[in-house]
Amino acid sequence: MPARILLIEDDASLAGSLQKVLCSEGYAVEVCARGDDGLRRGLTEPCALVLTDLKLPGCDGLEVVSRLHAARPLLPILMMTAHGTTDIAIEATKRGAYDYLVKPFEAEQLLDLIASALEQSQALSEPVEMGPGWPARSAIVGNSRPMQEIYKQIGRVAATPVTVLIRGETGTGKELVARALCQHSDRAAKPFIAVNCAAIPETLLESELFGHERGAFTGAHTRRIGRFEQAAGGTLFLDEIGDLSPSTQSKLLRVLQERCIQRLGGDEVIQVDVRLLAATHRDLEAAIAEKEFREDLFYRLSVVTLRLPALRERAEDIPELVRFFVRRHAAELGVESPSIQADALAWLQTQPWPGNVRELENVVRQALLAARPFPVGVEHVQQASANSRRPAPAPAQSHAAYIADLLGRVQRGEEQDAFSRMVADLEPELYAQAIALAQGNQARAARWLGVTRLKMREKLTQYGLHPAQDKPPS
Numbered sequence: 001m002p003a004r005i006l007l008i009e010d011d012a013s014l015a016g017s018l019q020k021v022l023c024s025e026g027y028a029v030e031v032c033a034r035g036d037d038g039l040r041r042g043l044t045e046p047c048a049l050v051l052t053d054l055k056l057p058g059c060d061g062l063e064v065v066s067r068l069h070a071a072r073p074l075l076p077i078l079m080m081t082a083h084g085t086t087d088i089a090i091e092a093t094k095r096g097a098y099d100y101l102v103k104p105f106e107a108e109q110l111l112d113l114i115a116s117a118l119e120q121s122q123a124l125s126e127p128v129e130m131g132p133g134w135p136a137r138s139a140i141v142g143n144s145r146p147m148q149e150i151y152k153q154i155g156r157v158a159a160t161p162v163t164v165l166i167r168g169e170t171g172t173g174k175e176l177v178a179r180a181l182c183q184h185s186d187r188a189a190k191p192f193i194a195v196n197c198a199a200i201p202e203t204l205l206e207s208e209l210f211g212h213e214r215g216a217f218t219g220a221h222t223r224r225i226g227r228f229e230q231a232a233g234g235t236l237f238l239d240e241i242g243d244l245s246p247s248t249q250s251k252l253l254r255v256l257q258e259r260c261i262q263r264l265g266g267d268e269v270i271q272v273d274v275r276l277l278a279a280t281h282r283d284l285e286a287a288i289a290e291k292e293f294r295e296d297l298f299y300r301l302s303v304v305t306l307r308l309p310a311l312r313e314r315a316e317d318i319p320e321l322v323r324f325f326v327r328r329h330a331a332e333l334g335v336e337s338p339s340i341q342a343d344a345l346a347w348l349q350t351q352p353w354p355g356n357v358r359e360l361e362n363v364v365r366q367a368l369l370a371a372r373p374f375p376v377g378v379e380h381v382q383q384a385s386a387n388s389r390r391p392a393p394a395p396a397q398s399h400a401a402y403i404a405d406l407l408g409r410v411q412r413g414e415e416q417d418a419f420s421r422m423v424a425d426l427e428p429e430l431y432a433q434a435i436a437l438a439q440g441n442q443a444r445a446a447r448w449l450g451v452t453r454l455k456m457r458e459k460l461t462q463y464g465l466h467p468a469q470d471k472p473p474s
Contacts, residue, residue: 002026002027005029007019038050054079065092080100090109164305175194178277194239207224251303319348337375342380363385
């Protein structure tokens with residue numbers, strides 16, 4: 001079913017334009033011209049998201065936000081406001097609005113914000129089941145001894161206010177564990193905000209976390225509420241914490257010590273009540289030794305540490321994981337009564353899975369697609385595994401041809417994420433050529449690529465390209 005959006009806007013022309021844009025993206029849209037009518041429907045009728053103007057007859061958008069959030073705290077609400085009224089919109093954000101848009105805004109900006117809000121809402125509304133049973137779509141699957149220990153640790157620390165550092169290789173399920181910690185805490189009904197620190201440019205990350213005042217930097221046309229303020233009373237999950245810059249590390253340490261923030265360009269000290277969860281796949285101890293990560297921040301973050309096992313360390317969980325993924329994707333792919341043969345399960349248990357659970361899910365989905373409507377056999381999982389580890393394009397293949405082939409595989413359902421696949425295909429060659437051009441000087445190659453020396457060393461070790469020691473600069 002399409003996500004249902006409640007649009008509260010008294011300008012008939014704007015409401016019609018917004019409805020047309022949203023419907024063209026596959027959303028079901030209900031329009032209300034009055035604030036009191038929209039509030040009543042938001043309280044009594046199901047909807048996935050509310051998009052409301054500030055100035056409305058009946059009651060204004062601020063009251064709509066306050067009362068809807070009080071009654072349905074997990075419902076994402078977006079506020080639209082004209083120039084000159086951003087302070088009120090910021091107040092609405094503090095009262096529970098997911099975010100706000102300043103008129104006039106681009107359709108792409110609105111659609112991106114709606115997609116982000118709905119994704120977060122779905123993550124909050126889906127319980128993360130643990131251990132056997134897993135009736136929900138989101139689950140931490142596995143009954144092995146290492147996973148039993150993880151479940152016990154989650155149970156012991158979820159209800160406490162302590163900061164938790166979740167460690168593990170990429171694809172082991174760190175965000176699922178963070179969500180489980182939130183859902184089993186006394187902050188479960190409050191916001192859960194996830195931020196991937198590695199996915200946001202360093203120049204924008206501080207603004208994303210702490211917010212900024214108007215005029216704080218070029219392009220800061222309005223005040224912005226950061227993620228710490230948006231997560232007030234709830235949980236903030238910082239993924240890939242090891243990629244923070246020294247400046248952001250210092251500011252984060254202050255938040256943990258003093259429980260307050262300052263927006264960029266502002267003097268106001270703002271108290272924040274947020275439980276912080278962090279995750280990383282990096283060797284933070286090595287980063288500390290390299291002076292790339294603050295030791296005092298490390299100890300603040302790791303009051304409790306959960307170490308997630310790699311999939312190769314719990315191979316006995318693979319059959320259960322495979323059956324879970326088969327059920328998850330069967331309806332999506334139109335496969336009735338899906339099954340997988342015993343020899344296919346046995347073969348999957350012998351693989352190293354460098355991408356862990358995430359890679360296993362991708363292989364299962366591809367194999368299910370290739371086998372339908374027949375049982376998944378060993379030949380299907382072997383071919384899907386080979387596709388998931390497809391080498392970089394040959395030098396003779398043009399970029400255009402490679403991209404056309406990649407997008408074709410996505411269109412046919414053989415791949416799920418074109419960007420991630422492109423990175424996986426091309427990154428080894430990028431690091432290989434950079435270290436060769438730098439004649440083995442890791443510091444120089446890291447500088448050319450715009451990464452830290454620690455990340456350079458990690459990637460070279462990951463791809464087996466170079467020993468872990470640095471050569472002296474020439």
